[in-house]
Amino acid sequence: MHIVDGAxxxxxxxxxxxxxxxxxxxxxxxxxxxxxxxxxxLSATFFVASLVHVPIGPSSVHLVMNGLAxxxxxxxxxxxxFVGLVLQAVFFGFGGLTVLGxxxxxxxxxAVIMGIALAGPVRRAGPQTAAxxxxxxxxxxxxxxxxxxxxxxxxTGDAFLPAAKLVFFAHVPVMVIEALLTGAxxxxxxxxxxxxxxxxxxxxx
Amino acid sequence: xxxxxxxxxxxxxxxxxxxxxxxxxxxxxxxxxxGFTGGKAPVGLTIEVFDPAGTKLGETETDAEGxxxxxxxxxxxxxxxxxxxxxxxxxxxxxxxxxxTIIARSGADAAAATPGAEATIAWTESAQAASxxxxxxxxxxxxxxxxxSPPQVTVAAVTPGEIDAIAKAVRDEMRxxxxxxxxxxEKNDLQTILGGIGYIVGLFGLGFYLAARRKLKATx
Numbered sequence: 001m002h003i004v005d006g007a008x009x010x011x012x013x014x015x016x017x018x019x020x021x022x023x024x025x026x027x028x029x030x031x032x033x034x035x036x037x038x039x040x041x042l043s044a045t046f047f048v049a050s051l052v053h054v055p056i057g058p059s060s061v062h063l064v065m066n067g068l069a070x071x072x073x074x075x076x077x078x079x080x081x082f083v084g085l086v087l088q089a090v091f092f093g094f095g096g097l098t099v100l101g102x103x104x105x106x107x108x109x110x111a112v113i114m115g116i117a118l119a120g121p122v123r124r125a126g127p128q129t130a131a132x133x134x135x136x137x138x139x140x141x142x143x144x145x146x147x148x149x150x151x152x153x154x155x156t157g158d159a160f161l162p163a164a165k166l167v168f169f170a171h172v173p174v175m176v177i178e179a180l181l182t183g184a185x186x187x188x189x190x191x192x193x194x195x196x197x198x199x200x201x202x203x204x205x
Numbered sequence: 206x207x208x209x210x211x212x213x214x215x216x217x218x219x220x221x222x223x224x225x226x227x228x229x230x231x232x233x234x235x236x237x238x239x240g241f242t243g244g245k246a247p248v249g250l251t252i253e254v255f256d257p258a259g260t261k262l263g264e265t266e267t268d269a270e271g272x273x274x275x276x277x278x279x280x281x282x283x284x285x286x287x288x289x290x291x292x293x294x295x296x297x298x299x300x301x302x303x304x305x306t307i308i309a310r311s312g313a314d315a316a317a318a319t320p321g322a323e324a325t326i327a328w329t330e331s332a333q334a335a336s337x338x339x340x341x342x343x344x345x346x347x348x349x350x351x352x353x354s355p356p357q358v359t360v361a362a363v364t365p366g367e368i369d370a371i372a373k374a375v376r377d378e379m380r381x382x383x384x385x386x387x388x389x390x391e392k393n394d395l396q397t398i399l400g401g402i403g404y405i406v407g408l409f410g411l412g413f414y415l416a417a418r419r420k421l422k423a424t425x
Binding site for chain 2: 033039040044048084087091
């Protein structure tokens, strides 16, 4: 899921960095003060989830948990996932510092898209429906991320379809696991702390 | 809850799907290894070799265990590059000094191939003959790190063939060790994970503090 240093051409890296800065600015602006602890916890979840591996062929894929972050945080998922990615690059050597921008867009972008699309319905739904929507969000975020990775590789020169197929099918198990995990997390949160999804627009700081 | 779950699961498969690649001198060739940490070795993967200017020097393929072998011909820095697909690219270099040592060794081996046998006989006969013998044999043996017995001793010196056999045996013995060390380097232990979480807590705490201060200022 992490694109490594040297895999992408310079224009793609620069465009990714620019998009990432824009996303970060928008994210920080829409991070209300009472969502900061939630952002921290989701950032830590993302950081640790990448260590849970599912072996696939010669490679292995790991959990991402960006869907849940997007669902709870909306735009604020950008800074939360960015922090996780920086630390993964520094501590584990996942990805790299030059491709940080691209990786942030590739992982936080789908989170924001799925989160904004589904946060409203999840807020209004009962626990069961919300769990289903959460599963859709978790799985959909991974599918979109796979598409974004393939697009970044395609812009560098790989043919889009084979690359997209490869990345997508490698991540099918992750999609299933994340859909289940996100669904379960949303179901639990809906029952014990339903206001987690409430103040998405939040109190303005 | 999710965090604790992830934490509980993490130490078991705490391996990264990072691509690792390493090269090391192996006699007159460069031997290398490529693979995913924690994953299987890619078989039949093409490794391309470039010089510092970006000119392609050649290419090679991995065997069933992810090892590859390349025989250098030019004493320049060698850049090994491979693409494992889906954004996994690995690169590693071997310095010009290392490469020229390898080339020098293969040159010495070729030169020593014929006079080597004579030199061995000469040592068993007399010390004088040995010093007069072609100089190519001693450098070849000392380069392999094996101390040659003084010419006075009547025991036959190690022949280049034996040296090669010993060097090969040592390399074969070292290979699993080398692999284990590179796997160990990629290990993420609990300290690293907790350290990262500590950073996250600290960063978001700082953010919280700044946001709270701004809010207090605005109200006060």
